[in-house]
Structures are given as structure tokens and as C-alpha cells.
Amino acid sequence: MSDAEVLLMVDDRPSSFTRYAARELAGRLVLLRFADARPDLPEDYLRETAHLPAFRVREGASPAEEARRYRDWAAGLPTPPTRFCNPSEPRQAVAQRFAELAGLPHLTGRQVALVRDKAVMKSRFRELGLRTAEFARVRSGAEIERFAGRHGWPVVLKPVDSFACLDTYRLDDPGGLAGIDLGARDWMVEAYLGGTEWEACAIVLDGEVLDVWPSAMPCRPLDIVDGAMNANISVGTGEGPPVDLRALVQRIVTGMGIDHGYAHMEFFLIDGEVYAGEIGIRLAGCEIPANHGHAYGFDVFGATLAVYLGRRPDLDYRERRCAGDLLLPLPGTGLVRRITSRDELLGMPGVIDAVLKVGADDTVTARRASHNASGYAHVVGASIGEVESRMREVLARFTIEVVAREAHTAPT
Structure with missing residues (x-):
């Protein structure tokens, strides 16, 4: 495929991936935004992406009419998009239907059901010979x-x-x-399954799984939403699960007819046997993709964009270590009185990057979700154990104080 191809990308929330694409694909990226997503697009992000053409789907309008309106609009661009990427899990159905109506590569309605409806998904896993709960x-x-x-x-x-x-x-x-x-x-x-829960991310081109990157989870997602440490650790060393991950993901990708994209899978290992959990055809949440880049020393976001543009990426790994994202706590809803600074985080052992999403005097809302956080830190080490130990030290030293608005405004 030509480097000149233009990508239409769903943009309903800022992320490391969308920010990367906005920087690297200027002139070759068009944003697709939905009217109801504006609350998730802060003003600083809108300014950051103001140089990119963006088409907004009107709320309540028929999909066919919006696709027609998009085609007319795109015809006026220097180069209309010929490729499509949807990094949003909750918008899979509406986004893929829009891409179909716009004449772009897309998941079919059946494929959307396979990767969104977990009962349909698990039935398909079993048809493919995989164990499930x-x-x-x-x-x-x-x-x-x-x-x-x-x-x-x-x-x-x-x-x-x-x-x-x-x-x-x-x-x-x-x-x-x-x-x-x-x-x-x-x-x-x-x-409920016991054993060890793992994650695996893969990129796919022309139906072929090009590579798979496993992640360890110090705590299970269901424990995370109840307060356990929220972290994922990309395993670039030999500590990954004793499973042929490429064959596992390839069986699913082939069985679902997936042509290209980023796949994120969760599975359980119980007494040496694999139990398939879930799979999504979109980027993994939190900062999991960035973990892989840090663990293997390569441009993971560039590789992901390449497969969505129909090109084979350069998987030139320059590093082999463990790297994880530690989501920093957001303990409640209210006003942030104080929080550990980014500079303090960067001074802690193994921390190579840190992002704070909130600051003192910000109003915050905590949610029962696995991505609930006040920010994150990327932590590296020679092994899963070293990274986890360093993450726990970060948590022990990190402080955030959130007070209820009523407590803050009450008269003294």
C-alpha cells in the first residue's frame, strides 16, 4: 500500500494512541467524531488536534444520511480516506456500520457481534475448539x-x-x-475461574498474526475495581506463559475472519490448560500498548498505524525487559487538595514516565471501572517480580487527598 493513503480514525477520547496519530499522520489522518463524545474531548485536546480535518456525526441522524454527508465532505479533501481505524470499544457497532456505509474497510455486523457480545464470542471460541468458563x-x-x-x-x-x-x-x-x-x-x-489470568496483544495484517506480546497482571481486573493494585506488565523476557500465543490468537483471528488490526485478548491458565476469556479488535485499554513499546524497544503505535494503513510494520525490537503501567489511585469524588508531583514520581526506582490527569484544586469523579485513575506511571525492570515490587513502592510513596465538595466549602 502507498504511504500516501489516508486514515479515517474514530476519535471519542484522548489517548496516547490518538495523540501519537495526530502528531505523526498530519496530512494523512482524518478524525471521525460523534456529537455525544464532546464531553470526553477537553479543550486542550481539541486545540492539539485542530490542524486535522474532522467530521462530526450528528446525534440522532440516520447512519445512511450521515455516511452520505461524510462522502460529500470527504470528496472535498486533498486525499479522501481509504482506510479506517476504530480504537473505541463501546462504539464498535456504530463505527463499523458507518465505515461500511462510507465504503471503507470495516468489521461486518457478524464480526462486531463476535467481538462485542461476550456470549456470542464465547460460543465461537468453543466452536474453534477452545475451552471457556x-x-x-x-x-x-x-x-x-x-x-x-x-x-x-x-x-x-x-x-x-x-x-x-x-x-x-x-x-x-x-x-x-x-x-x-x-x-x-x-x-x-x-x-468463576481460578488459575492465572494473562493478557495478550497482537497485530494482524492480511489475516496473519504478525506477533503477540503477553502481559502479566499482578491483580485481576475484578479485584482492581474493588481497590487492588491496577497494573499490567508487558513481558519482553522469557517469563511469559508457556503457551504458543501466536497460534492461539491466529486460531481466533482466522475463525472470526479478521483481516487486520490490533487484537487484545485475555485468557486463563489453569493446570497448564488455556481457557479463552475475551477478545477485542481494537487497542488495549489503559497504557498497555505503550508498555509493549517500552518492553521491546520499538514504535508500537507506529506499527499499529501501519497495519491499519495496510502496510507491514517494522518489528525491530531493540530491548528485552519487563515494562508496566501502574494506574495511580483516584480514591473518591470531590476536590483534589494535594497529589504527588510528576517530578517526584520520576525520581522513584524504575519509573521512566509519568502522567498526572488531575492536579490540586481539580474536581474529580471516581468510577467503579478498571481504568479509574488519577494518572499513571510506566515502570521498568529486569523481571515481572522487579517491576511489581517497584510498582508497590510507587504506591506506598504516592499520595492524593480528595475531599468532598461539601467538606471543602463548609464554613469554619
Whole structure:
């Protein structure tokens, strides 16, 4: 493919990847924004990307009409986009449908279901010969209790289209159902798996998995949303799981007919056996992709953009170490009174980069989600154990004080 091809990219929140693309693809990048995403696009980010053409999909308008309006608009650009990238998990269905109507490469409706509806996804895993946790769609507490009667407590309850552990719960008994509205969404329940949970990221071109990068998780996502350390560690050394990861991801990619893109997978290793968890065809959340770049010493975002532009990337690894992203706590909702500075973080052992998303006097809102954080630090080391130890030292030294607005404004 020619280097001159232009990419249309969904842009509904600032991220390291979208910021990289905005810097590196000037003249070859067009942004696709949705009207309801503006609250997630802060003014500084809008200024940062103001040099790029951006098409905004109107809220409430028909997809066909918006695609027609886009085609007319894109025809006036120096070079209209011929490639498409959607890094947004919750917008998969609407974004891929838009790309289809706009005549761009896209996931089909069936493929969107395979990577978004977790019950459909796990059924496909089983058709491909992979083990999964026992699971079932459910609509009531009684159905959940019957499932637990067959497979035992605890169980995991989640919406079929959840991500980042939003509205995902470990239920240890029927009492855990209190306060959960099962009528608002489509839900499923799974047997709780033991063993070790791993992640794997891959890039795909022309249906071929070019490489896979494993990540260790010091704590499970379901424990993270309840307060455990929030971190992922890319394993560039030989400490990864004893699994042929490329063959594993290739089986799924082939079985789902995925032509190109970034794949992010979670799986469990139990007594030497792999149990497939979930897969997404979009960049991994938090700073996991950046971890791979730090662990292997290569341009991970450039490689990702290459496959979305239809080009084979240069996977020239110059490093072999472990590198992780430690999400810094955001302990509550209210006003930030004080927080450890970036310079202090950079002075801690193994910390090579740090980003604070909030500062003193900012108003913050904590959420029960695996990406809830006040910022992050990239931590490197020679082994998983060394990185985890350094992360725990960072947490021990990091401070953030959040007070309720009422407490801050109350008269003295």
C-alpha cells in the first residue's frame, strides 16, 4: 500500500494512541467524531488536534444520511480516506456500520457481534475448539441462582457488551444480587475461574498474526475495581506463559475472519490448560500498548498505524525487559487538595514516565471501572517480580487527598 493513503480514525477520547496519530499522520489522518463524545474531548485536546480535518456525526441522524454527508465532505479533501481505524470499544457497532456505509474497510455486523457480545464470542471460541468458563445468558436472579446451583459459587455477572469491568460483579452468594438492575441490559453469567489470568496483544495484517506480546497482571481486573493494585506488565523476557500465543490468537483471528488490526485478548491458565476469556479488535485499554513499546524497544503505535494503513510494520525490537503501567489511585469524588508531583514520581526506582490527569484544586469523579485513575506511571525492570515490587513502592510513596465538595466549602 502507498504511504500516501489516508486514515479515517474514530476519535471519542484522548489517548496516547490518538495523540501519537495526530502528531505523526498530519496530512494523512482524518478524525471521525460523534456529537455525544464532546464531553470526553477537553479543550486542550481539541486545540492539539485542530490542524486535522474532522467530521462530526450528528446525534440522532440516520447512519445512511450521515455516511452520505461524510462522502460529500470527504470528496472535498486533498486525499479522501481509504482506510479506517476504530480504537473505541463501546462504539464498535456504530463505527463499523458507518465505515461500511462510507465504503471503507470495516468489521461486518457478524464480526462486531463476535467481538462485542461476550456470549456470542464465547460460543465461537468453543466452536474453534477452545475451552471457556461455563456461561449462560440470564434475565433474572432466579436464573443466576440456577446457574450457580449447577456450576457453584462464586459466579461472574456482566452485561454481554461490558468493557473495563463496568457493571461487572463477582457474586459469592445470592445476596450479591441486591441493587443490580437486571432489566436494563442484556446480561450473562460465568463460572468463576481460578488459575492465572494473562493478557495478550497482537497485530494482524492480511489475516496473519504478525506477533503477540503477553502481559502479566499482578491483580485481576475484578479485584482492581474493588481497590487492588491496577497494573499490567508487558513481558519482553522469557517469563511469559508457556503457551504458543501466536497460534492461539491466529486460531481466533482466522475463525472470526479478521483481516487486520490490533487484537487484545485475555485468557486463563489453569493446570497448564488455556481457557479463552475475551477478545477485542481494537487497542488495549489503559497504557498497555505503550508498555509493549517500552518492553521491546520499538514504535508500537507506529506499527499499529501501519497495519491499519495496510502496510507491514517494522518489528525491530531493540530491548528485552519487563515494562508496566501502574494506574495511580483516584480514591473518591470531590476536590483534589494535594497529589504527588510528576517530578517526584520520576525520581522513584524504575519509573521512566509519568502522567498526572488531575492536579490540586481539580474536581474529580471516581468510577467503579478498571481504568479509574488519577494518572499513571510506566515502570521498568529486569523481571515481572522487579517491576511489581517497584510498582508497590510507587504506591506506598504516592499520595492524593480528595475531599468532598461539601467538606471543602463548609464554613469554619
